Amino acid sequence: MLRFATTVLLLALSGFGVQAAQGGTVTAEAKTEARRMERFDLRADRTGLDYRVFLVRPAEPPPPGGYPVIYLLDGNATVPMMESVIGTEPPDSYGSAVIVGIGYPTDGPFDIPRRYRDLTPPTPPELIPPSRDGASVIETGGRDDFLAFVETQVIPSVEARLPIDRHRRTLFGHSLGGLFSLYVLYTRGDLFQTYVAADPAIWWSGQAILKEQAAFLDRTARTGVAPGTALLIETSGRLVERPLPAADAERLKRLRSGQTGREVAATLATVPGLRLAFRDFAEESHGSMLPLAVADALRFAFGRNPD
Template identity: 40%
Template sequence: MDGKKTEQAAALSARAFTIPGTESRLMYSRTGKREYQIFVSKPSEDPPPAGYPVIYLLDANSVFGTMAEAIRVQSRRPEKTGVIPAVIVGIGYQTEAPFSPARHCDFTLPLPDSELPSRPGGTPWPEQGGAEDFLTFIEEEVKPEIERDYQIDTSRQTIFGHSLGGLFVLQVLFTKPDAFQTYIAGSPSIHWNKRFIHKESRQFGDRVSREKLNVNVMLAAGELEKSHKSRINDHAKELSEQLSSLAGYGVRTQFHEFEGEGHISVLPVLISRALRFALHPAGPNL
């Protein structure tokens, strides 16, 4: 085969790979004035009468593919894996990088500069404090569009976030617990706004003692994160123990520490466990 034919053959064989059942679209937030890349994974199976459960996934540029493939494989045999088919809605950014600096704004509440943890290298952090706008975008723009285009069971909605995304998940749990039924916070950056989390978790406890909820909460971290000065594991475990005391009021909680995993390497095993937690055929696997 001559050189020209070899190049043509290579061009024909080297095609972009797309995960089956997935698509992406752009959405512009009216409140946050920011454009987002929205990734969606839809099951090949027909929806059940109530519609598909749905997982809203933060930092989708980094983990959407991992979750989409995990559920595509595991949901084929729910009786064996404990994972039923579900729609995944990944909220990401217009970037090829796994993480966008815009997440710092979207996942955090306003915080005085004096309370921010120091950044390695001493450089300033990106813009902070847009979490309320971001939640409004999810609730008033993303969810209605997804529910228009897919058959969704609105009684089985999960939100999944890691690191600062995990902090955002907890902020939503404590301030608007009826937005989702299942909350998954991996390696949550509680240290970022510890004062707020402690205050809101106490108020949350007072609220559920008067007004019974029906929520499921999973907190998790990698074993190797124990050595981090931010005490991610300790904070997450302490919070899980506090929330576990509310089991009689409809707050069901799990904590997992994954052996041998660090802050980033924990993501694949966390995703696999989260799917079993959120998508068990009989309901959240507690």
């Protein structure tokens, strides 16, 4: 999966019409007929941690209300995937989408230690899965710091650069990113209008997200959701086991038990006013579904349910 994402990044910059800027703001005079990507780093005020933001500017003028915008977590990997879907001759109105990847200052497609911290609640040690190398310490609990960074720094930085339709914001996340997307919907549902949770890690920290879900259900049973709120949940069906010692493999299996995105989608079907869609990629693994979910996120952001 890492090799695939790296390859897609190179293709996106060279073969799909996205021109890369070296940094800074691209002026209107500098725009060409191709979609154009700039990258800039931001330091989070609350934590002092550095992030890399990937901003893809449409070639066409903004619609009357401003550009729709799709924020992608794990932006190093997911932005090139999204741009490969949009392509050089975007279908329908997809070419008007501003794509924003929230990533990390690394040449790789993922920063695994950082995403553990950014996308999770404080997690008791006994509920943290074994690290990939069996030795690294997994730091958790930074989701509120990360959410504050997205709200108070990333979004304003994007909206200072381009005219954005603030009623057409989408948030996409996969795995722990999908868990984070649900957390934002449950606790700050007004921040975005469209949410995509691809194979969300509902199991994390003993399924702690279900507590926020219960509060969300109680609140929306009385008030509903804001008009236009939409959620797409997608799941994978093929399990690929990580090579681990037997004891660690058994512990990981226990930790990952319980509800999945499928059960969550069924529960949320009762929420008044929520446009909800669900898709199961039965033949795909947790990793191989990612580019397919990114493609569905684009369609869903423009009002189309997945096929």
